[in-house]
Amino acid sequence: xxxxxxxxxxxxxxxxxxxxxxxxxxxxxxxxxxxxxxxxxxxxxxxxxxxxxxxxxxxxxxxxxxxxxxxxxxxxxxxxxxxxxxxxxxxxxxxxxxxxxxxxxxxxxxxxxxxxxxxxxxxxxxxxxxxxxxxxxxxxxxxxxxxxxxxxxxxxxxxxxxxxxxxxxxxxxxxxxxxxxxxxxxxxxxxxxxxxxxxxxxxxxxxxxxxxxxxxxxxxxxxxxxxxxxxxxxxxxxxxxxxxxxxxxxxxxxxxxxxxxxxxxxxxxxxxxxxxxxxxxxxxxxxxxxxxxxxxxxxxxxxxxxxxxxxxxxxxxxxxxxxxxxxxxxxxxxxxxxxxxxxxxxxxxxxxxxxxxxxxxxxxxxxxxxxxxxxxxxxxxxxxxxxxxxxxxxxxxxxxxxxxxxxxxxxxxxxxxxxxxxxxxxxxxxxxxxxxxxxxxxxxxxxxxxxxxxxxxxxxxxxxxxxxxxxxxxxxxxxxxxxxxxxxxxxxxxxxxxxxxxxxxxxxxxxxxxxxxxxxxxxxxxxxxxxxxxxxxxxxxxxxxxxxxxxxxxxxxxxxxxxxxxxxxxxxxxxxxxxxxxxxxxxxxxxxxxxxxxxxxxxxxxxxxxxxxxxxxxxxxxxxxxxxxxxxxxxxxxxxxxxxxxxxxxxxxxxxxxxxxxxxxxxxxxxxxxxxxxxxxxxxxxxxxxxxxxxxxxxxxxxxxxxxxxxxxxxx
Amino acid sequence: xxxxxxxxxxxxxxxxxxxxxxxxxxxxxxxxxxxxxxxxxxxxxxxxxxxxxxxxxxxxxxxxxxxxxxxxxxxx
Numbered sequence: 001x002x003x004x005x006x007x008x009x010x011x012x013x014x015x016x017x018x019x020x021x022x023x024x025x026x027x028x029x030x031x032x033x034x035x036x037x038x039x040x041x042x043x044x045x046x047x048x049x050x051x052x053x054x055x056x057x058x059x060x061x062x063x064x065x066x067x068x069x070x071x072x073x074x075x076x077x078x079x080x081x082x083x084x085x086x087x088x089x090x091x092x093x094x095x096x097x098x099x100x101x102x103x104x105x106x107x108x109x110x111x112x113x114x115x116x117x118x119x120x121x122x123x124x125x126x127x128x129x130x131x132x133x134x135x136x137x138x139x140x141x142x143x144x145x146x147x148x149x150x151x152x153x154x155x156x157x158x159x160x161x162x163x164x165x166x167x168x169x170x171x172x173x174x175x176x177x178x179x180x181x182x183x184x185x186x187x188x189x190x191x192x193x194x195x196x197x198x199x200x201x202x203x204x205x206x207x208x209x210x211x212x213x214x215x216x217x218x219x220x221x222x223x224x225x226x227x228x229x230x231x232x233x234x235x236x237x238x239x240x241x242x243x244x245x246x247x248x249x250x251x252x253x254x255x256x257x258x259x260x261x262x263x264x265x266x267x268x269x270x271x272x273x274x275x276x277x278x279x280x281x282x283x284x285x286x287x288x289x290x291x292x293x294x295x296x297x298x299x300x301x302x303x304x305x306x307x308x309x310x311x312x313x314x315x316x317x318x319x320x321x322x323x324x325x326x327x328x329x330x331x332x333x334x335x336x337x338x339x340x341x342x343x344x345x346x347x348x349x350x351x352x353x354x355x356x357x358x359x360x361x362x363x364x365x366x367x368x369x370x371x372x373x374x375x376x377x378x379x380x381x382x383x384x385x386x387x388x389x390x391x392x393x394x395x396x397x398x399x400x401x402x403x404x405x406x407x408x409x410x411x412x413x414x415x416x417x418x419x420x421x422x423x424x425x426x427x428x429x430x431x432x433x434x435x436x437x438x439x440x441x442x443x444x445x446x447x448x449x450x451x452x453x454x455x456x457x458x459x460x461x462x463x464x465x466x467x468x469x470x471x472x473x474x475x476x477x478x479x480x481x482x483x484x485x486x487x488x489x490x491x492x493x494x495x496x497x498x499x500x501x502x503x504x505x506x507x508x509x510x511x512x513x514x515x516x517x518x519x520x521x522x523x524x525x526x527x528x529x530x531x532x533x534x535x536x537x538x539x540x541x542x543x544x545x546x547x548x549x550x551x552x553x554x555x556x557x558x559x560x561x562x563x564x565x566x567x568x569x570x571x572x573x574x575x576x577x578x579x580x581x582x583x584x585x586x587x588x589x590x591x592x593x594x595x596x597x598x599x600x601x602x603x604x605x606x607x608x609x610x611x612x613x614x615x616x617x618x619x620x621x622x623x624x625x626x627x628x629x630x631x632x633x634x635x636x637x638x639x640x641x642x643x644x645x646x647x648x649x650x651x652x653x654x655x656x657x658x659x660x661x662x663x664x665x666x667x668x669x670x671x672x673x674x675x676x677x678x679x680x681x682x683x684x685x686x687x688x689x690x691x692x693x694x695x696x697x698x699x700x701x702x703x704x705x706x707x708x709x710x711x712x713x714x715x716x
Numbered sequence: 717x718x719x720x721x722x723x724x725x726x727x728x729x730x731x732x733x734x735x736x737x738x739x740x741x742x743x744x745x746x747x748x749x750x751x752x753x754x755x756x757x758x759x760x761x762x763x764x765x766x767x768x769x770x771x772x773x774x775x776x777x778x779x780x781x782x783x784x785x786x787x788x789x790x791x792x
Contacts, residue, residue, distance in 0.1 A: 063746035
């Protein structure tokens with residue numbers, strides 16, 4: 001870092017307009033990543049017009065007490081890598097609660113500017129804030145802005161640069177005498193056991209909860225004695241007392257700052273909410289909104305799907321492949337390379353990129369709903385249902401979207417703040433049958449069940465059951481155990497979202513998907529192509545005419561035994577299952593190729609009699625179960641990896657899905673065969689054991705795991 | 717002991733004490749629910765849980781299990 005480089009951190013409550021302000025400050029110069037090791041998004045950008053100044057967007061938080069993952073990240077960022085200045089954005093329509101975070105930020109002693117957002121909204125309501133008075137009392141510059149309209153942003157930038165360059169720490173705010181005395185005493189007792197800089201912040205952290213700070217036993221004892229005496233005198237516990245002092249100070253700070261007209265007792269937002277979350281209307285409105293989300297993005301005749309069909313059949317069907325083929329032939333490119341490029345790369349990556357239009361439409365709708373504040377209401381309405389099996393109200397959207405396609409479904413889990421809930425949602429979303437699994441259902445229903453009406457609904461029922469079973473099972477395992485995350489959730493006022501923020505959010509998500517298609521999916525498409533196209537034919541190794549001679553068929557034959565206990569231990573079923581990894585549509589088309597029919601219709605009517613010969617009703621349904629629940633396609637695995645942001649968790653999800661699929665199919669096939677034919681053998685025993693094991697995992701008593709520790713080890 | 721959980725829509729109350737422990741309790745406190753705070757019960761979610769309150773001028777939703785940690789004195 002050169003001398004003139006400055007870092008300014010942007011801190012504020014969720015829903016305070018922080019993202020909109022960040023976009024105003026940085027324009028297009030943003031880098032998006034993740035904070036190391038976690039799935040919380042990290043954003044940085046260069047300040048518009050000042051490329052030597054880095055703006056760092058901290059997660060939206062209510063407090064710096066390091067209770068949640070977001071708070072821990074923000075507090076670590078501010079304490080370990082002290083920025084040169086902090087811009088603290090405060091929602092002017094919700095002053096007290098927003099200033100709570102400001103109190104903690106000012107304790108850190110880092111140069112700070114407070115930006116009061118929604119200044120335009122306040123003046124429209126006829127309210128006035130005396131910002132000079134507030135600035136004098138806070139001891140730091142205060143600028144009134146509108147992040148949405150971009151007003152007074154330049155003033156804010158100028159003030160931020162001024163404090164950053166001067167390094168002028170805000171004066172510390174005085175709490176009541178007794179509390180100041182406690183801080184002083186704690187300061188003496190802890191001495192060099194607590195870091196010297198940002199002393200006030202660390203003192204209050206130590207008072208609040210000394211446990212994560214690794215204090216020496218004797219200073220900890222002395223501190224505890226101090227705290228105990230204070231608690232007895234004030235007749236309350238220290239956490240309440242500290243919070244109380246901060247809010248008491250806020251009351252003094254804002255005294256006389258508000259002027260003009262008082263805000264309406266019942267705001268427009270309240271009126272909207274009375275209807276939208278009304279006891280009787282909430283669920284019908286919810287159904288309408290979800291139908292719209294679903295209809296616009298993934299429903300068969302919606303704009304998203306029509307565009308996707310065009311990209312799949314038009315762009316990657318009739319336009320690009322013939323054009324590339326002509327080009328490659330003209331260049332005289334070898335046949336095998338042509339096949340690799342056309343069938344392997346364009347076929348594989350194209351199948352995935354085809355989902356892009358659908359996803360863009362979906363992200364647009366979701367970003368809009370997020371911007372309006374409706375997402376918090378979705379969680380409010382659905383929480384009761386989902387909490388039962390270890391998920392949260394916000395898990396609903398990913399699963400609904402997953403009916404169309406798991407990829408955007410998994411990516412929609414981004415809106416779940418709590419990491420445990422998000423990981424669980426990412427793991428189970430693909431159990432809901434996506435539209436690409438419908439041909440498999442139609443194939444089995446047509447070939448073995450005479451097109452019975454109940455097969456398709458049973459597949460959805462199975463998906464929902466898998467989600468519930470997983471919720472119950474996983475919640476009892478160590479990584480997902482523990483007390484439920486607090487659902488202490490703000491229901492933000494309804495607002496019209498900023499167009500720029502919506503579009504940027506769509507762009508970020510869509511781009512990350514395209515990047516994935518260019519890496520993981522490209523590679524896996526090439527591997528599958530190589531395995532299917534190379535092999536021994538007519539006594540020599542090389543490109544094969546007949547897929548039956550390819551390495552893939554050999555591989556299928558080699559692993560077919562794995563599926564024997566599930567009733568479909570033939571190599572064709574194994575190969576179809578593997579190619580289903582590229583895209584689930586491949587399962588049916590692979591069968592077409594393997595039975596030597598070539599091109600088959602979507603539900604594969606041409607091969608029904610072959611399928612009927614190879615399967616029994618029980619083994620066919622077991623095949624269906626396995627293919628519906630097991631690892632989704634590569635695109636969905638890519639999405640899982642993106643959202644988990646960890647190789648370990650990605651493998652966990654893939655492994656869990658495969659094991660669950662295997663166990664369910666095993667139970668169904670073995671016990672089903674026993675019931676229908678009366679044959680009882682070793683397999684039946686394993687089937688019963690698997691069932692008992694599954695039931696045990698579902699009904700076993702929850703062990704008490706220790707609460708997850710927050711590992712904040714401040715540098716001394 | 718009356719808690720937030722016992723309130724009816726439209727009722728107002730003053731917080732007497734926040735029970736519970738650890739992160740959950742700290743979060744409730746951080747959000748401005750502490751001794752002396754006045755709040756209003758707005759409504760229950762359509763399925764009966766969570767519950768929405770107005771506190772310090774904004775809307776907050778708490779699950780029943782969390783609401784029952786907050787001891788209040790209901791105002792007439």
